[in-house]
Amino acid sequence: MSASSDTTAQAPSRAPWLWIAALALLVIITRLWMSSAVSWDQNEQLVWSQRLRLGYGPQPPLYTWLQWAVNLVLGPTTLAVVLVKNSLIALTFVFMLLAARQVLPERTAWLAAAGLAWLPGIGWQLLRDQTHTVMLTCAIACTWWLVLRHVRNPRPLGFVWIGLAVAWGILSKYSYALVAVALLVAALSVPAPRHALLSRGFWLAPLVTLALVAPHAWWVLEHWDKASGSTLDKLHPADTPSRLHGLATGSGDLLAFLLLAVLPWLLMAAYTLGRFWKTPRTSAAPAASTSHQRPGTLPWVEPLLRHYAIVVVAVLALMVLAGASKFDGRWIQPLLLMAPLWVLSRWPQAGNNERGARRYLAACLAMLVLMCSIAMLAPLRDAQRGNGDRLNWQLDAIAASLRQAGFNGQGMILAEHHTTGGVLHMLFPQAKVVVCDADDPGFHLGCAWRKAEKARAKGLPLLQVSTETPAPDAWWWAAWPIGSMPERRVYNLPYRWTDPDQARMKLEFIVYPADPSAAVSTSAAVHPALHASAHNHLQ
Known part of the structure; x- marks a missing residue:
């Protein structure tokens, strides 16, 4: 016992x-x-x-x-x-x-x-x-x-x-x-x-x-x-x-x-x-000891x-x-x-x-x-201060905006930053996400063209997108033949908990359809009311 x-x-x-x-x-x-x-x-x-x-x-x-x-x-x-x-x-x-x-x-x-x-x-x-x-x-x-x-x-x-x-x-x-x-x-x-x-x-x-x-x-x-x-x-x-x-x-x-x-x-x-350092020092006694090492004998x-x-x-x-x-x-x-x-x-x-x-x-x-x-x-504090925070992005609103603009979640997504790319991979897991960093001009000029051209050659839908800080114009042009870039759309979406008058998340994108015959009329096919409709829906 x-x-x-x-x-x-x-x-x-x-x-x-x-x-x-x-x-x-x-x-x-x-x-x-x-x-x-x-x-x-x-x-x-x-x-x-x-x-x-x-x-x-x-x-x-x-x-x-x-x-x-x-x-x-x-x-x-x-x-x-x-x-x-x-x-x-x-x-x-x-x-x-x-x-x-x-x-x-x-x-x-x-x-x-x-x-x-x-x-x-x-x-x-x-x-x-x-x-x-x-x-x-x-x-x-x-x-x-x-x-x-x-x-x-x-x-x-x-x-x-x-x-x-x-x-x-x-x-x-x-x-x-x-x-x-x-x-x-x-x-x-x-x-x-x-x-x-x-x-x-x-x-x-x-x-x-x-x-x-x-x-x-x-x-x-x-x-x-x-x-x-x-x-x-x-x-x-x-x-x-x-x-x-x-x-x-x-x-x-x-x-x-x-x-x-x-x-x-x-x-x-x-x-x-308390002042534990003033107590007498003793050797450590491990919870479990081996047969050849007794507790209290580990001076090393x-x-x-x-x-x-x-x-x-x-x-x-x-x-x-x-x-x-x-x-x-x-x-x-x-x-x-x-x-x-x-x-x-x-x-x-x-x-x-x-x-x-x-x-x-x-x-x-x-x-x-x-x-x-x-x-x-932290996200609530930033929202109350009117500061945009990535954790306050409304993912459902982003997905709804892109779907209403014609992106079906398939094909290729060309993002300007990993932050954008990661979010869109969660929203559209069936699409292939590639990132051509807009902060590195020497890199994106080649990357954007190669990736976009590969999607066009295969007849895949292409979404070129940037969020928050606008990507430079050169980043957008780099993905398209001269004079053929489709319409770039800009949505200003509200952050979660944030007063829309203080801060909004900027979502810029180009949707390129899988059907090549529709590419010529991409800009004209977008009704001017689409932006307002999506914007009102998300308020």
Whole structure:
């Protein structure tokens, strides 16, 4: 009886898993309730995920492959994009909890995982429609779990799992390479992790990684400008006046984002747990120990995490010295995802403070609720201020306008931006959506003509469309033979909740019929009352 009771008491609690699942479901429901539209990166994914390719642009392809697979089941819908993103965020908490349980007592492990809510990188991901950064964050948490588990119990199969995680990270975002290098250097600098990573079967990890990454790596070599140009331009802005100015700007950005990455959590932990750093330091006692490692004998954990952080900061500093003059918080914050685990590994008994632990978890829950509330109320706030917001687009009104103008949802859609293309792919999933970026004149002049001419040659319906900021006239003319461009129509549609007198969404488009004989009379066939009829119908 007593033995059974002890076993039950020592079993890991199910409560954290239930909380993670419940909060993930709440976030998904509130996001779907907030708006049926999507914005920015997720629209780009809707366009790219129409087909499988080895590469798509300046980001690795794994997120797009995952979105493609989900779209096969759910279609190109808001639910599909919201489900992918928020499932990855939930899995980040899951993997962090699994990692913390390898090296911390049960209660403290839960504090380390829940503390992610106070890392700005996580909160920002909840607020914005991000994609690759979300998957990168999840891959980093998973990598740490698998590495910590392997160090505690080295075996050849563990290298296979680590190889899979590294391939996942590289195919999520190229900056993961810094994580892999920093983690490897840190592990080799500490005896126990070094012995584990050099144990029998170590060659399986790089073999698995190379086998999975090689096809995309080949694509990158063949499309180097497309894969690297955007990132390099962001790190080295063309308007940097001098090397000294770039050094000062880069150093300032780096310092600010490094502090922002950890300071909010540190302040919250100090407030809720009290002066936990003044308690005597003890070795971590993981929830489950292997036969050859007794709880409380893991002195390698804190040095491993500390050395990792040092390497990451050192590499970022070297990037500044090499000329990187601009950083973005979403690039840096995932790299320091392990900050709560690092600090708590120094004081693993912090979770024994029951009152402090309750306050800590309440603060984490409050932060998640606050982030979700801000995200949910942002479109309403923008509407009340008269600001056009992509999440306030009325998708039904857009679809109705285009159908009334003669577009039947088939053929090809030529969009001026991924935001437009993603929305129209949701509205007309049977049509092929192509994007010729109107902000890149050197690109769209060739792209628009090739795509439009292909549709005309096949007798397909063609919808050339731009939204919000008008595309330049050259973008429209580029798709048509000289003197034969059909009538371009302009609708001003109301935003949801917004006073139409303050802001309207501009929808410009050309509908080209599938029947070539109707193309000559396209302009004349459009009755002048059509615009007014559609406009009145949508008020």
